[in-house]
Amino acid sequence: MTFTTRPDILGTFGAVATTHWIASAVGMRMLEAGGTAADAAAAAGFTLNVVEPHLNGPLGDMPALVWAADAEAPRMICGQGTAPAGATVAHYRDQGLDLIPGAGHLATVIPGAFDAWIVMLSLHGRLTLREVLEPAIHYARHGHPILARVCDTIAGQADLFRAEWPTSAAVWLPGGDVPQPGALFRNVQLADFWTRLLEEAETASGREAQIEVARRAFREGFVAEAIDGFVREIEPMDGTGVRRKGVLTGADMAGWRATVEDTVSTRHAGWEVFKGGFWSQGPVQLQALNILDALGIAGEAPLSDGFVHKVTEALKLAFADREAFYGDPDHADIPADRLLSPDYARERATQIGDTASRDLRPGRIVGFETLADAAIARSARIGTGAGAGLGGGEPTMAHLANRRGDTVHIDVIDRWGTMVSATPSGGWLQSNPVVPGLGVPLNSRAQMFWLDEGLPTTLAPGRRPRTTLSPSMARAPDGTRMAYGTPGGDQQDQWQLTFILRMIHHGMTPQQAIDGPLFHTGHLQASFYPRGLKPAHLMIEPAFAQATLEALRARGHAVEVSEPWAVGRLTAALRRPDGVISAAATPRLMQAYAIGR
Incomplete structure (x- = not known):
C-alpha cells in the first residue's frame, strides 16, 4: 500500500480543491x-x-x-x-x-x-x-x-x-x-x-x-x-x-x-490533454508530452534519473519554442500546427542525448527562422539576469519593488x-x-512583453502578454475527465507535466502523483523581470534518492536541492464515467485543501 499525506477525496456530489x-x-x-x-x-x-x-x-x-x-x-x-x-x-x-x-x-x-x-x-x-x-x-x-x-x-x-x-x-x-x-x-x-x-x-x-x-x-x-x-x-x-x-x-x-475560446490539445498514451492557446504557455505541456512520446518515457521509473533527465530536456526544448514562437494569435502569426505535430516532436526528440543541454535551442521552422535566431540572441544579451535592468547596483527601492508574486489555483x-x-x-x-x-x-x-520589435511578444496596444497562467484538463481512455493545475509562473507546466505522467504511466491516484517529489528547470528565458536564464539548472526536492541526484549531476545537470516539500502547489479533481468524483491537494506550504462528498 502506498501512503499519502492526505486521503484521496472520493464522493459523488461534488468537490473543490484550491490553494487555501x-x-x-x-x-x-x-x-x-x-x-x-x-x-x-x-x-x-x-x-x-x-x-x-x-x-x-x-x-x-x-x-x-x-x-x-x-x-x-x-x-x-x-x-x-x-x-x-x-x-x-x-x-x-x-x-x-x-x-x-x-x-x-x-x-x-x-x-x-x-x-x-x-x-x-x-x-x-x-x-x-x-x-x-x-x-x-x-x-x-x-x-x-x-x-x-x-x-x-x-x-x-x-x-x-x-x-x-x-x-x-x-x-x-x-x-x-x-x-x-x-x-x-x-x-x-x-x-x-x-x-x-x-x-x-x-x-x-x-x-x-x-x-x-x-x-x-x-x-x-x-x-x-x-x-x-x-x-x-x-x-x-x-x-x-x-x-x-x-x-x-x-x-x-x-x-x-x-473572451471564450477553443482549447488546443494533444494525445499521449490514450489520454487527451487540453490547454489554453499560444497566448499562454499552456502548449509547452503539450509539446513536452509529444516529445516524450517520441523519446519513450513509459519505461522510465518515476523517481529515476532517466525520468527526470528526459522530462527536463523535453521541457527545455518546449520552453525554447515558447520563447521564439508563442504570442497572441490575434496579433501574430504562430506556427501552431507545426509546433504540435508528431513529426516535429520526433525531430525535437532526436536533439535529446544522455547529457544535459546548456543551450537555448528553439526549433528550425520554415518561415520562422528569424524568430529562433532572435530568441537565441536575446538570451545571450540578457544572460542570467543577475543584477540586470536599469537601476541595478545603486541601492534604491527597486530591489523592493521588483518582488514578484505568484498565483493561486482552483x-x-x-x-x-x-x-x-x-x-x-x-x-x-x-x-x-x-x-x-x-x-x-x-x-x-x-x-x-519584450521591447524588441518584430516578435510575437513585442509590446503593442491590444495585444495579450504571453502569460505563464496555465490551467489544465485531461480525458483518460476510459472517459474520466480531470481538472488540474498549480501556481508557479514558469514552473506551472513543469510540475503539471510530472503530475500527469505519473497518472498516465504509473497508475497513481491524483494524491499520490501530487505527493511524489517534484523538480523543475530554470533553463528557460524567464517570464518575469529581469528575464534571465539559468543554463542546465535543475531544482529538485531532497526526497529523491541521493544516488539519483548524483546520477543527474553526472549527466551535467546543475542540481540545486530544495528544502523538503518546497516544490509545487498542485491541486486536481476528476470524475469517472460511473459518477465517482475524486479530489486532491498538495501538502506543500500547508495551505491547499481538497473537499468533497
Whole structure:
C-alpha cells in the first residue's frame, strides 16, 4: 500500500480543491447551496483575492477552462487583459527602458480577472452575484486569520510602502505595523468596493441583468474611474527605482471584454490533454508530452534519473519554442500546427542525448527562422539576469519593488459533471500601489512583453502578454475527465507535466502523483523581470534518492536541492464515467485543501 499525506477525496456530489482551505470551504458551500462549478469557482476565486493577496487580486488576470457536462471538450474563458492603447515600444523606450519593470504602472495591462469571472457566471452559473460575493466580502470586512507568508511579504515591502506607496501602507500596514501571522486582517476598502458593486447591480431586476450591471460598473463605472484617476495622478516608483506614470485609462477598460475560446490539445498514451492557446504557455505541456512520446518515457521509473533527465530536456526544448514562437494569435502569426505535430516532436526528440543541454535551442521552422535566431540572441544579451535592468547596483527601492508574486489555483466539479480549472493571478500586493477606494493594486503582467520589435511578444496596444497562467484538463481512455493545475509562473507546466505522467504511466491516484517529489528547470528565458536564464539548472526536492541526484549531476545537470516539500502547489479533481468524483491537494506550504462528498 502506498501512503499519502492526505486521503484521496472520493464522493459523488461534488468537490473543490484550491490553494487555501477557506476558499475550498467557500466553494463547497456554493455547491451545497445548489450552485454550479462556475458559482463555486468564482466564490472561491473572490475569496482567494482576500486570503492570498500576495498571490492574486481583483485587478489581475484569470484564465479558466470550463468543461460543461454535455460538451465534448472544454473551452477557455480568457481573462488575460491586453496592453493599453498607450503601451507602445516607442513610449517605453522614451522612458529609458530596455526591459519592462517587474512593478509599477508601466507594467500594467487591462485588468481581466473580474470580467472573466462574470462571463463564467453568466454562461454557467445559477446563483446570484450576491450569493457568490458575500463570503469574500465577509472575510474582507470582518477579517480572516492572515497567513504567515502574507505577513512576510508585507514585511519585505514595508519600507517601500512607507516611503513610496502610501496607499499600500494604509491597507497592508494597519496601525503602521506589519500584521502578525494568525491575526485577524481586514481590508475594508475591498469590502466596500465589492459591496458597492452589489448595490449598483441590485438596482436591476433578475440575475442576468444584475450581473451585466456589475460588469459595466467595473469596466465603465466607478471602478474604471478610480483606476483612471489614480494612474493619471501619480508617478509610482517602479522596479527600476524610477518614478514613472502609467498609460492605462478608463477608455482601455471600457473597450475590453473577456473572451471564450477553443482549447488546443494533444494525445499521449490514450489520454487527451487540453490547454489554453499560444497566448499562454499552456502548449509547452503539450509539446513536452509529444516529445516524450517520441523519446519513450513509459519505461522510465518515476523517481529515476532517466525520468527526470528526459522530462527536463523535453521541457527545455518546449520552453525554447515558447520563447521564439508563442504570442497572441490575434496579433501574430504562430506556427501552431507545426509546433504540435508528431513529426516535429520526433525531430525535437532526436536533439535529446544522455547529457544535459546548456543551450537555448528553439526549433528550425520554415518561415520562422528569424524568430529562433532572435530568441537565441536575446538570451545571450540578457544572460542570467543577475543584477540586470536599469537601476541595478545603486541601492534604491527597486530591489523592493521588483518582488514578484505568484498565483493561486482552483479545481471544481459539480453534481452535474461540469468542471472548472482556473488559475487567477496578478494584482499582487507587491506589484503596484493600492488604488484608493478599491483596496487593491493593479497587475504587472506587461513585464512579459519584450521591447524588441518584430516578435510575437513585442509590446503593442491590444495585444495579450504571453502569460505563464496555465490551467489544465485531461480525458483518460476510459472517459474520466480531470481538472488540474498549480501556481508557479514558469514552473506551472513543469510540475503539471510530472503530475500527469505519473497518472498516465504509473497508475497513481491524483494524491499520490501530487505527493511524489517534484523538480523543475530554470533553463528557460524567464517570464518575469529581469528575464534571465539559468543554463542546465535543475531544482529538485531532497526526497529523491541521493544516488539519483548524483546520477543527474553526472549527466551535467546543475542540481540545486530544495528544502523538503518546497516544490509545487498542485491541486486536481476528476470524475469517472460511473459518477465517482475524486479530489486532491498538495501538502506543500500547508495551505491547499481538497473537499468533497
